[in-house]
Amino acid sequence: xxxxxxxxxxxxxxxxxxxxxxxxxxxxxxxxYWYQQILGQGPKLLIQFQNNGVVDDSQLPKxxxxxxxxxxxxxxxxxxxxxxxxxAVYLCASSSESEGTGELFFGEGSRLTVL
Amino acid sequence: xxxxxxxxPGMFVxxxxxxxxxxxxxxxxxxxxxxWYKQPSSGEMIFLIYQGSYDEQxxxxxxxxxxxxxxxxxxxxxxxxxxxxxxxxxxxxMRVGFYFGNEKLTFGTGTRLTIIP
Numbered sequence: 628x629x630x631x632x633x634x635x636x637x638x639x640x641x642x643x644x645x646x647x648x649x650x651x652x653x654x655x656x657x658x659x660y661w662y663q664q665i666l667g668q669g670p671k672l673l674i675q676f677q678n679n680g681v682v683d684d685s686q687l688p689k690x691x692x693x694x695x696x697x698x699x700x701x702x703x704x705x706x707x708x709x710x711x712x713x714x715a716v717y718l719c720a721s722s723s724e725s726e727g728t729g730e731l732f733f734g735e736g737s738r739l740t741v742l
Numbered sequence: 743x744x745x746x747x748x749x750x751p752g753m754f755v756x757x758x759x760x761x762x763x764x765x766x767x768x769x770x771x772x773x774x775x776x777x778w779y780k781q782p783s784s785g786e787m788i789f790l791i792y793q794g795s796y797d798e799q800x801x802x803x804x805x806x807x808x809x810x811x812x813x814x815x816x817x818x819x820x821x822x823x824x825x826x827x828x829x830x831x832x833x834x835x836m837r838v839g840f841y842f843g844n845e846k847l848t849f850g851t852g853t854r855l856t857i858i859p
Contacts, residue, residue: 660846669746669833669849670787683846716785728794729837730777731847733787 629653631734633719639740645707648737651700652721658682659696660731661704662718670718676702709741744769746834746850754856755824762809763819763853765834774838776817777847778808781831790832793817821855829857 632651640646652659658677662670673692675682678699687694691710696702706713716738720731745768755761767776778790793801793808801808809818821828831854835847 667851669835669851671849672846675846718787720787728775728777728792730789730792731787732789733779736785738785 631719631721631732633717633734633737635737636735637738637740639742640709641742642711643708645705646709646739647706648704648717648719648739650702650704650719650734652702652719653723653732656721656723656732657699658722658724659702660720660722661694661702662720664716664718664736666715673704673717706739709739711741714739714741744771744774744836744838744848746836746848748834748850748853750853751851752854752856754858756858757826758823760820760822761824761828761855763821763832763834763855765817765819765850767815767817767834767836769836769838771838774836776808776810777835777837778806778817778819779833779835779849780828781833781852783830787833791819824857826857826859829855831855 634649660675661673664670673687674684674694676696679696694704716736718736720733722731747766774795776793780788791801791803791806791808793810800810805822807820831852833852834850837847
């Protein structure tokens with residue numbers, strides 16, 4: 628079974644530029660998450676989708692971050708304009724209520740550096 | 743609000759020794775789940791072990807066991823016979839509620855474990 632796919636793995640941009648990250652969850656997983664992990668910290672949830680609807684985006688900085696999950700499969704997270712403090716790893720995860728303990732399966736992450 | 747506390751920023755352990763990573767949690771919900779994840783330097787988060795709040799037995803998965811003390815709200819991870827490949831960041835996480843679509847996790851700040859040969 629293929630895991631959660633993310634791209635790009637690494638991205639370096641200057642502040643005020645824009646960037647987009649893509650995620651393809653495990654096939655059949657209805658729930659998709661984007662987490663932000665700043666160096667030395669634990670992951671923080673940005674947004675959670677169930678199918679193509681948003682379940683929780685309370686911690687998403689909506690003035691600069693946006694995310695969509697068209698057709699309930701893959702998802703895109705966009706940052707525009709980027710700030711220095713957005714430097715972090717952006718982790719995508721997916722889960723299914725019918726599998727195991729409902730644990731989240733994570734991708735390898737997209738590391739963003741904002742100069 | 744839910745909170746996970748990991749008080750050990752870093753630990754050094756001799757190879758083949760057992761190690762305990764501490765985790766305390768805070769929630770007013772009666773139904774919750776506790777998870778441990780491993781994050782090697784490559785960055786992916788690897789699921790290790792799970793404990794449900796109503797589980798009477800402590801969870802075990804190979805060399806991993808979870809020392810669950812509900813009254814103290816602690817869920818410590820025990821790794822027996824540590825190996826060099828265990829060197830990584832370890833995160834404790836909690837999920838509250840068990841209805842579909844509520845599987846989001848709240849993470850602690852992590853413990854960096856280094857195994858010394």
